[in-house]
Amino acid sequence: MSEVAQEKQDLPAIERCHVLICAGAACVASGAMEVEAAMKSKISALNLEAEVSLFDTGCVGTCDLGPVVIVYPEGTFYVKLKPADAEEIVTEHLLKGRVVQRLLSKDADHVEVPSIFEHPFFAKQKRIALRNLGVINPESIDEYIAVGGYASLGKVLEMTQDEVIKLVLDSGLRGRGGAGFPTGRKWAFAKAVEADQKYVIINGDEGDPGAFMDRSVLEGDPHSVIEGLAIAGYAIGATQGYAYVRAEYPLAIKRLQIAIDQAREYGLLGKGIFGKFDFDLEIRKGAGAFVCGEETALMRSIEGMRGQPRPKPPFPAVSGLWGKPTIINNVETLANVPAIIQNGPFWYSSFGTETSKGTKVFALAGNINNTGLIEVPFGTTLREVVFEIGGGIPNGKEFKAVQAGGPSGGCIPASLLDIPLDYESLQKAGAIVGSGGLIVMDSDTCMVDVARFFLEFTVDESCGQCTPCREGTKRMLEILTKITKGRGTLEDITKLETLAKAITQTSLCQLGITAPNPVLSTLRYFRDEYLAHVVDKTCPAKVCRELITFDILPDKCTGCTICARNCPTHAISGERKQAHVIDQSACIKCGECLVRCKFDAVVKV
Amino acid sequence: MKTLEDLKRIREEALKAMKVREGEQGTKITVAMGTCGIAAGARETMSALLDELNKRGITDVTVTQTGCKGLCEQEPMIEVTRAGEAAVTYGHVDAERARRIVAEHIVNGNLVGEYIVSK
Numbered sequence: 001m002s003e004v005a006q007e008k009q010d011l012p013a014i015e016r017c018h019v020l021i022c023a024g025a026a027c028v029a030s031g032a033m034e035v036e037a038a039m040k041s042k043i044s045a046l047n048l049e050a051e052v053s054l055f056d057t058g059c060v061g062t063c064d065l066g067p068v069v070i071v072y073p074e075g076t077f078y079v080k081l082k083p084a085d086a087e088e089i090v091t092e093h094l095l096k097g098r099v100v101q102r103l104l105s106k107d108a109d110h111v112e113v114p115s116i117f118e119h120p121f122f123a124k125q126k127r128i129a130l131r132n133l134g135v136i137n138p139e140s141i142d143e144y145i146a147v148g149g150y151a152s153l154g155k156v157l158e159m160t161q162d163e164v165i166k167l168v169l170d171s172g173l174r175g176r177g178g179a180g181f182p183t184g185r186k187w188a189f190a191k192a193v194e195a196d197q198k199y200v201i202i203n204g205d206e207g208d209p210g211a212f213m214d215r216s217v218l219e220g221d222p223h224s225v226i227e228g229l230a231i232a233g234y235a236i237g238a239t240q241g242y243a244y245v246r247a248e249y250p251l252a253i254k255r256l257q258i259a260i261d262q263a264r265e266y267g268l269l270g271k272g273i274f275g276k277f278d279f280d281l282e283i284r285k286g287a288g289a290f291v292c293g294e295e296t297a298l299m300r301s302i303e304g305m306r307g308q309p310r311p312k313p314p315f316p317a318v319s320g321l322w323g324k325p326t327i328i329n330n331v332e333t334l335a336n337v338p339a340i341i342q343n344g345p346f347w348y349s350s351f352g353t354e355t356s357k358g359t360k361v362f363a364l365a366g367n368i369n370n371t372g373l374i375e376v377p378f379g380t381t382l383r384e385v386v387f388e389i390g391g392g393i394p395n396g397k398e399f400k401a402v403q404a405g406g407p408s409g410g411c412i413p414a415s416l417l418d419i420p421l422d423y424e425s426l427q428k429a430g431a432i433v434g435s436g437g438l439i440v441m442d443s444d445t446c447m448v449d450v451a452r453f454f455l456e457f458t459v460d461e462s463c464g465q466c467t468p469c470r471e472g473t474k475r476m477l478e479i480l481t482k483i484t485k486g487r488g489t490l491e492d493i494t495k496l497e498t499l500a501k502a503i504t505q506t507s508l509c510q511l512g513i514t515a516p517n518p519v520l521s522t523l524r525y526f527r528d529e530y531l532a533h534v535v536d537k538t539c540p541a542k543v544c545r546e547l548i549t550f551d552i553l554p555d556k557c558t559g560c561t562i563c564a565r566n567c568p569t570h571a572i573s574g575e576r577k578q579a580h581v582i583d584q585s586a587c588i589k590c591g592e593c594l595v596r597c598k599f600d601a602v603v604k605v
Numbered sequence: 606m607k608t609l610e611d612l613k614r615i616r617e618e619a620l621k622a623m624k625v626r627e628g629e630q631g632t633k634i635t636v637a638m639g640t641c642g643i644a645a646g647a648r649e650t651m652s653a654l655l656d657e658l659n660k661r662g663i664t665d666v667t668v669t670q671t672g673c674k675g676l677c678e679q680e681p682m683i684e685v686t687r688a689g690e691a692a693v694t695y696g697h698v699d700a701e702r703a704r705r706i707v708a709e710h711i712v713n714g715n716l717v718g719e720y721i722v723s724k
Contacts, residue, residue: 014621014622014624014625014655014658014659014662014663014664015622015625015655016625016651016655016667016668016669017625017669018623018625018626020626047648050652050655051651051652051655051668072625072626072627073625073626073627073667073669074669095638095670096638096639096670096672097635097636097638097669097670097671097672098672135626136623142615142618142619142622143619143623145612145615145616145619146616146619146620146622146623147623148616150612151609151612151613151616154609154612266606266615267606267607268606272607274606274607274608274609274612275607275608
């Protein structure tokens with residue numbers, strides 16, 4: 001050994017305090033790097049470098065509170081920081097030991113939460129795939145090793161391939177990318193095929209609007225994905241892996257590349273891993289087409305061709321990348337693997353439900369207080385996720401529905417809030433677990449408009465290869481647009497249903513097969529809203545522009561003129577201190593007057 | 606790296622450095638760092654404490670700070686609390702005394718009587 005040990009003469013010193021700053025993309029976007037720079041310069045100005053260390057860590061999950069910082073050993077959790085706040089933390093907390101109360105996060109009763117260990121957002125979670133996010137520095141292989149990293153790979157190399165596959169089968173782990181196929185079975189198929197070369201691929205082409213779990217895992221714990229892939233490689237007999245990550249995830253790509261380089265340097269990738277196994281890994285950047293998340297399209301893209309799916313069978317496990325047996329696993333699936341090896345399959349299967357074992361990461365987005373990333377055991381109810389962990393709906397609005405599984409999924413109405421989140425229950429409700437995106441919608445959301453939004457996405461992303469998907473989704477979108485403009489007929493609703501059925505039955509890949517889901521599920525639970533648009537020509541949620549009008553209430557209008565001055569089409573007229581009126585023929589229904597009016601005189605009807 | 610032993614060795618070294626993230630440990634040293642403490646040299650005391658702990662590879666000790674304890678005359682002051690024992694406060698702790706307290710109190714478990722302010 002021990003070139004590595006010799007190189008490591010200069011071991012990290014033991015410090016009294018570690019400051020972890022969340023460097024997930026959401027926090028970076030809200031200014032985490034500026035906060036970090038301010039902290040760094042203040043730490044060095046006060047000569048604290050020798051005893052205090054500042055690290056980046058992966059997404060903590062509380063994305064709406066960013067930038068966030070955790071100060072250990074106390075576990076103090078500071079939120080919504082500005083650079084000036086960061087300096088105060090250094091001078092007060094790090095230097096003098098006084099917690100800066102005003103920067104702490106608050107619970108639902110507005111009481112400060114003293115440490116991350118007691119934060120309600122984390123209390124109901126069980127973090128397995130996310131176990132190291134917010135705990136380790138993703139750019140340090142030593143820290144990953146410290147928390148048990150690469151020990152699972154070492155352990156696996158002492159087992160036979162079949163033992164590894166059986167272990168993963170026993171754990172009940174199912175693919176986290178959408179379809180939920182048992183991971184161990186997939187591996188067993190590829191292992192059974194004789195070939196001179198096999199491949200394993202990380203599917204990091206996360207494309208659902210509002211889903212960001214794979215990005216966060218790649219950014220926050222890239223080594224766990226590499227280790228999971230190497231284990232998969234050993235199990236099926238592959239020596240080469242690829243990480244397919246979309247180019248829109250530059251930070252994930254950067255951290256993954258750093259991790260690959262470190263693993264190579266330590267001999268954990270390359271020839272003779274623990275003296276027993278050859279395995280290497282390369283990144284392939286995708287251009288961000290949604291369809292490339294489909295495995296056959298993904299492989300074509302790696303081969304340098306246009307990302308279009310092909311019919312299955314043959315399945316990739318038999319004939320995949322360059323015609324060789326190939327396994328494609330989702331990022332989150334692979335991040336679970338080392339933990340399963342480390343703790344045993346029955347530890348993992350003790351979480352979750354009868355058929356959905358373990359935990360699932362969900363991305364909370366939309367009209368919800370705690371937008372962010374959470375991981376809960378399967379079987380946790382939607383109500384717990386939305387109201388307990390997610391903190392409920394902002395601005396006192398009412399919960400209307402949740403879109404689960406992105407554009408391939410469906411919506412779940414308030415009446416089903418108590419369903420357990422697992423593969424079967426969601427499917428029965430007309431949605432899917434999918435990649436785990438949960439978009440929460442409040443009472444101001446028009447469900448026809450939501451269906452139109454998701455369909456617009458699939459029309460954009462359809463690769464155009466097969467007719468049902470290319471033409472069918474487009475026709476459905478036209479009908480939906482017609483309905484939202486108030487020109488729909490009852491016959492259109494029937495047409496939508498017929499088209500949806502045909503597209504699902506005849507499309508080539510899952511993109512087309514699942515594309516009608518948002519329409520079908522909104523039709524199932526919110527048919528009355530469709531009827532209101534078609535029959536009454538009204539939009540109950542007052543979203544569809546063609547079906548609403550803006551009016552000024554004369555008794556409330558003070559004639560302040562602010563609406564008239566801000567109207568982009570000069571549709572509002574009136575004397576100062578006199579009630580104003582809107583010229584409906586000129587109004588484009590942008591809603592600017594409603595936002596500007598300080599006297600609630602503008603109404604949407 | 607060629608064997609699981611190599612991995613284990615790296616793990617143990619790296620773990621020591623990360624111990625601080627597991628929350629407060631068995632023994633806690635609190636350095637009074639109000640303006641008075643810092644003026645009297647608490648920063649050097651703190652550095653000496655950390656340096657001594659580092660040298661000895663002691664990781665199960667949390668070092669933290671607090672404000673002025675009111676007895677400014679005795680600054681720099683530190684308080685040592687071993688798990689299950691009452692807190693002991695030492696006064697006039699310069700760098701040298703700090704190192705001795707680590708050796709005697711933290712490592713050997715013997716109080717350093719002559720520096721004690723209260724216990």
